[in-house]
Structure formats: C-alpha cells, structure tokens
Amino acid sequence: MNHSDTLPLFERGVGRLKLALKSTWKRTPRASSLCRGEQIAWRDDLLRRPGPTVTDTRTLGQLGYTQSPHAKIAVDAITGVATVHRLFTPEGVAVLQEICARLEEGAGDSDWIISRRTRGVTALSSFIHDMMFSRAFLLAVSRIAGVPLVPYPMLNARSQINYYYPKPGERQQQLGMWHTDGTNYVLNIVLSAPCDYSGGEFLFHNGTVDNFDALDYRTFETARLDEPGDALFIHGSRLYHGVRPVLSGRRMSLVLSFHCPYFSDDSNRFWHLASDDGIPATIPNWLGLRWALYRSAARHFACTGIEPITFEDLYQREV
Ligand SMILES: O=C(O)CCC(=O)C(=O)O
Ligand SMILES: [Fe+2]
Incomplete structure (x- = not known):
C-alpha cells in the first residue's frame, strides 16, 4: 500500500460540528415507503449450526487497551x-442479499x-x-x-446498509473513510462475494484509538472476508476502520449495532450523531437514548421481547 492508497480520515472536533450544521439543512430521502410486505419471514434455522466459525479474534487487551469499557x-x-x-x-x-439490494431505493x-x-x-x-x-x-x-x-436502543444508529460501486463521471469514489463508530458492538456483514468487486478492502488498525495514525x-490489516455473509465483528468505538474505494463491481454490506444491557456505558456522542442526522433530529433521539441506557437488563430484554x-x-456451547 502506498501513500496514494491511504483513506481519508473522517472529521473530528470542529470539523464534526460543521458537518452537524450542514446535515441540519440537508434533506435526507424518506425511506418509509419502502416498508412493504416481504415474502420470507426470519427463521432461526437460517443460522448455521452449531454456530459460526470465528477466527483472528483479538480482545481489547490484545489491541493494547488497559481500561475496560465496563466495570x-x-x-x-x-x-x-x-x-x-x-x-x-x-x-x-441469499435472502439478506435480496432484501438489502431492494432497500437501495431509499439510499442517500x-x-x-x-x-x-x-x-x-x-x-x-x-x-x-x-x-436482530x-x-x-x-x-x-x-x-x-x-x-x-x-x-x-436508537433506531437510526442500529442498522444500515452500505452500497459501494464506482459511478461513471463522478469525482467522489464510494468508500468508507477511516473512522470509529459511535456504537460499541458492531457486526459488519459483507453480502457481496469477493469476486463481485475489486478494491473495497475492509481495513482496520491493529492498535488503540490513541496510537492510530492514518x-x-x-x-x-485487511479483514479476510472470503464468502458472502462473512462478517467482521468490531468494538466499533475503539477500533479505527475503513473501506477502501471500490474500483469495479458492487460491494454491499449490512452493519448492525448492539448494546450490552448489563451496563449503562455507551460511547456514542451527541456530535457524532448530529454530524449524521443534523441537530434538531438528534435532540429527541439523544434524550431517548440516554433514557434507554438507564434501563435494567431485565427491562431491555423485556423490550426486546426475549428471555434474558x-x-x-455465553459459555454453554451448542452441539
Ligand atoms: O461497509 C462496511 O463493510 C463497513 C462500514 C462501516 O464501517 C460502517 O458502516 O460504519
Ligand atoms: Fe464503521
């Protein structure tokens, strides 16, 4: 990788405040009309048994962190x-690919x-x-x-589908800048096969946020995502990552965020959300999030509608 291959770094500090102001005036496409009946319902047997194969795991400690996000x-x-x-x-x-391709209608x-x-x-x-x-x-x-x-707990920050493909005549290439996520627990599922596109490598920094240098x-490191449906799980707020420009073909990913309900700790920041949604929309969402974070674990699971x-x-393995 040479210098010209480096990814831009997402705005921090005052730059993020400027983006928040810009997002405040920008109209985002309304996607609610996309919510129509789906032919296929989720079934738990769409998960492989006895569970996924997880490789190249590094704990927060192995990345260099000494302080845990949770007491x-x-x-x-x-x-x-x-x-x-x-x-x-x-x-x-195949079902996720079909649904996510259809939801590009609402993409901005x-x-x-x-x-x-x-x-x-x-x-x-x-x-x-x-x-989910x-x-x-x-x-x-x-x-x-x-x-x-x-x-x-916050709808907008919970899930998104990313679409990357070169657009003829456009200066801006489709990419994911170097960034940390607002959320802590993030599953990035790449739905395209590696042969569907070139470029688009998922990069991450093997270290802490403090020792990151773009x-x-x-x-x-480049994530080894070999098959459609493979995913990179990250502690998103503590790991710099990005997606290099897609040079040909199409790359589509589904990114899902989670919360650990046994602790009220959360890394999301008002200005991170506001740089995305604009300031007026962020105020009620932010208050709702702060409120939700103080629920007990029992209440979180009750709201999710599942047994805690x-x-x-976590330690009882399926057979
Ligand atoms: O599209 C991907 O594979 C990852 C994107 C990402 O980092 C994000 O949506 O925050
Ligand atoms: Fe991310």
Whole structure:
C-alpha cells in the first residue's frame, strides 16, 4: 500500500460540528415507503449450526487497551475484532442479499463516513428486524462479543446498509473513510462475494484509538472476508476502520449495532450523531437514548421481547 492508497480520515472536533450544521439543512430521502410486505419471514434455522466459525479474534487487551469499557469485565474478556465465517446458511445469505439490494431505493449519498447507505433498516424490513430481535441471533453475536447483547436502543444508529460501486463521471469514489463508530458492538456483514468487486478492502488498525495514525500503514490489516455473509465483528468505538474505494463491481454490506444491557456505558456522542442526522433530529433521539441506557437488563430484554441472555449462556456451547 502506498501513500496514494491511504483513506481519508473522517472529521473530528470542529470539523464534526460543521458537518452537524450542514446535515441540519440537508434533506435526507424518506425511506418509509419502502416498508412493504416481504415474502420470507426470519427463521432461526437460517443460522448455521452449531454456530459460526470465528477466527483472528483479538480482545481489547490484545489491541493494547488497559481500561475496560465496563466495570468488572476484564479487557481480555471483550472482543476488539474478530472475523466471522458461516454465521448464516446459504439461504439466509441469499435472502439478506435480496432484501438489502431492494432497500437501495431509499439510499442517500453524502460526504459522511460512508458515501452511500440506507439507515434504520429494521424499520424497513421485518426480516432484518426479526433477525436482530431473535434470541438465537443475539446469542450468536453475544458469544462473539464476549458480553450479552441487545439491539442498539436508537433506531437510526442500529442498522444500515452500505452500497459501494464506482459511478461513471463522478469525482467522489464510494468508500468508507477511516473512522470509529459511535456504537460499541458492531457486526459488519459483507453480502457481496469477493469476486463481485475489486478494491473495497475492509481495513482496520491493529492498535488503540490513541496510537492510530492514518498514514502509518504498517499497523493496518485487511479483514479476510472470503464468502458472502462473512462478517467482521468490531468494538466499533475503539477500533479505527475503513473501506477502501471500490474500483469495479458492487460491494454491499449490512452493519448492525448492539448494546450490552448489563451496563449503562455507551460511547456514542451527541456530535457524532448530529454530524449524521443534523441537530434538531438528534435532540429527541439523544434524550431517548440516554433514557434507554438507564434501563435494567431485565427491562431491555423485556423490550426486546426475549428471555434474558446471561453471561452463563455465553459459555454453554451448542452441539
Ligand atoms: O461497509 C462496511 O463493510 C463497513 C462500514 C462501516 O464501517 C460502517 O458502516 O460504519
Ligand atoms: Fe464503521
């Protein structure tokens, strides 16, 4: 990788405040009309048994963190980054591909981190909603994360589909700038096969946020996502990552965020959300999020409509 291959770094500090003001005046496409009946309903048997193959796991401690995001949970118990293979059956991947391709109708282009995406997809697809709110799916993701998880309490920040492909005549290439996510527990599912596109590598920094340098490629690694449906699980707020420009073909990914309901800690910041949604829309969403974060774990699971996932559940392997 040479200097010209480096990715831009997403705005921080005052730059983010400027983006928040810009997003305040920008109209985002209304996607609610996309929510129409889906032929296929989510079923837990679209998850492979006995569970996914998880490789290249690095805990937050192995990334170099000494302080845990949660009291009483060691940095070596929480996953910082892991590659996830064979989470879904081929049918599950095919349905997700079909739904996510259809939801491009509601996608908007922007100069935010990801150039083209549809957000809040759990409100647009009952299949994706039911998947995210399924105990079997949440348990599988919780085991990868090292902590029990529920869907992230804020709709907009919970799920998005990213679309990357070169657009003839346009200066801006479709990419994902170097960034950290607002949310902590993030599953990035790449739905395209590697042969569907060139470029579009998923890069991450093998280290902490404090020692990230966007020009020092020696600390960058490329995620090994070999099959459609493979995913990179990340502790999104503590891992710099990005997607290099897609040079040909199409790359589509579904990004899902989760929250650990046993702790009220959350990394999302008002200005991170406001740089995306604009200031007026962020105020009620932010207040709702703060309110939701103080729910008990029992209440979170009751809101999700499932029996609680406990820490003990994480260690009982399926056969
Ligand atoms: O599209 C991807 O594979 C990852 C995108 C990402 O990092 C994000 O949506 O925050
Ligand atoms: Fe991200």
